């Protein structure tokens with residue numbers, strides 16, 4: 001099938017490459033000329049395991065096309081996927097300007113019938129807005145009854161950054177919101193290669209499909225904030241959240257997934273999607289108490305590591321206690337296996353350290369370029385080439401992201417390199433008792449032993 005994607009980011013590029021890899025012919029349109037030029041040269045703009053070879057192979061075999069020419073894209077695909085960003089507006093609601101701009105572009109150039117697919121995460125009612133936008137432009141181009149027909153489908157994306165390629169190749173569900181049986185047929189044909197072992201396609205009305213995406217992300221964010229709340233209580237009552245985690249996860253109704261305490265969730269999805277659903281609810285006069293609490297707990301949790309740092313160095317007695325000190329920071333991306341820094345906990349920590357006059361020596365296996373782009377050049381941030389070099393001359397080590405190669409470090413080297421044997425671990429990577437035996441002051445989340 002011939003398919004066009006608008007927005008070649010974490011979602012658009014991965015889905016386009018996986019669909020091309022299954023044999024479809026996919027045109028990728030982006031307004032970022034630099035990104036498109038780089039993709040044509042084989043430079044992949046994001047880090048995502050397994051992505052580079054499928055982009056290269058399918059570009060070489062002519063099943064993936066990269067362009068900034070929207071008219072070419074409109075004429076190319078019978079299915080037109082909108083996969084542009086939906087960042088939070090000032091009040092937290094989803095900003096639809098990029099989505100509606102693509103709708104307008106499609107309507108400006110279409111000469112034959114199209115199925116327009118909302119792949120971006122968009123609030124309930126967006127498909128109607130996309131339809132209205134297309135209708136409005138078509139009315140200016142064609143006499144009444146002469147315009148090509150179109151249908152808008154909601155097909156939210158559930159991939160996870162860090163395992164996006166395998167998530168798209170082996171999705172656990174494919175949600176299709178449509179009121180058109182023709183559109184449903186085409187969507188089923190598109191996804192047939194990914195729907196072989198058992199039925200994964202769930203067809204529903206458009207509004208339910210739009211809400212399904214928010215409900216999924218809000219449920220996951222709720223699990224994280226719930227565990228962080230438990231961790232904070234555990235710490236105060238003298239319990240160990242890791243024992244509690246094992247104790248509750250063994251109940252199959254609860255399960256072990258997504259109940260890890262830590263220094264808060266980040267990324268481009270959970271924070272913005274929780275806020276957007278709060279706004280949707282507020283807009284219809286419903287106060288979503290749980291979602292507001294999820295957001296508030298996460299905000300507090302992102303300051304947790306700095307709280308420990310303040311406590312350890314006595315910042316409340318001496319506001320200059322960490323002025324001039326250097327903190328080694330391991331892990332900058334919002335989670336492992338991605339270079340994405342959007343709403344990362346590391347950014348909140350670094351801001352707090354800088355405000356208190358401290359310096360940061362940071363290392364991340366994949367997010368160094370992105371950190372440079374986001375933070376710019378500043379005297380109080382040095383990006384280091386290895387996790388070991390980040391330790392040199394530092395006063396303490398802080399861990400914000402649980403990358404696999406941080407799990408078994410050379411503790412002897414850490415001790416030798418730091419001027420204080422103290423580790424602030426936002427991801428509970430080590431055992432507090434073992435760390436004590438090794439002579440470290442070790443702070444982690446929700447384990448009374450460690451604080």
Ligand code: NAD
Nearest residue numbers: 006007008009010011030031032083084085086120121157
């Ligand atoms: P992104 O910021 O990585 O990519 C968006 C791309 O859209 C950019 O390359 C930008 O240049 C391009 N763009 C903007 N306007 C355009 C236009 N008019 N025409 C063509 N291209 C245009 O975004 P993302 O992370 O891929 O997210 C896209 C959507 O998918 C969002 O709604 C997001 O919530 C949702 N989503 C993201 C994830 C994720 O893990 N990142 C997962 C599921 C759903």
